[in-house]
Amino acid sequence: MSADGWALIDDVLRVLQMDRTALDAAVEHNDKQRLQVDGDRIRACQGHSLAGMPVTCEALENSWERVHPDHLLWHGTNRQALPAIQRDGLLPGRRTHVHLAPAKDSPVRRRSAVEVLLGVDSRDLAVYRAPNGVLLTRSVPPDAIVEADAVHPARWSGS
Known part of the structure; x- marks a missing residue:
């Protein structure tokens, strides 16, 4: 590989x-x-x-399209993760990048465990679009998370 x-x-x-x-x-x-x-x-x-x-990370980013969104990007998570996110921001864990979506209702990366949508101000982040439309960044610092919305279960059906 x-x-x-x-x-x-x-x-x-x-x-x-x-x-x-x-x-x-x-x-x-x-x-x-x-x-x-x-x-x-x-x-x-x-x-x-x-x-x-x-x-x-460098080779992947060089193969993706660099984008400069002028609106909030979104990341879905569960309530249990919020204290760690408030302290450390969004980290990729065992992956190379954090996944973001272009809109609250985006079908990209929906998961059934999503309880909260976090709005990310990406102005100071390097954001990339993979060929399948998923937006990615290496990490999101806590101060770039500017909105949090509870998700109504009927609005967000996971796949």
């Missing part, structure tokens, strides 16, 4: 013991459009882990 997450399709097929038809179906039917194919290579558009992987 390369530093920006690409692997040869033949290697992936061998490791997963899968045929090309099954892989193509997985790419086509993934509801989050998470997989990207380019010629004889494949990668996850975003959501990379750092542990045990050769990917780097």
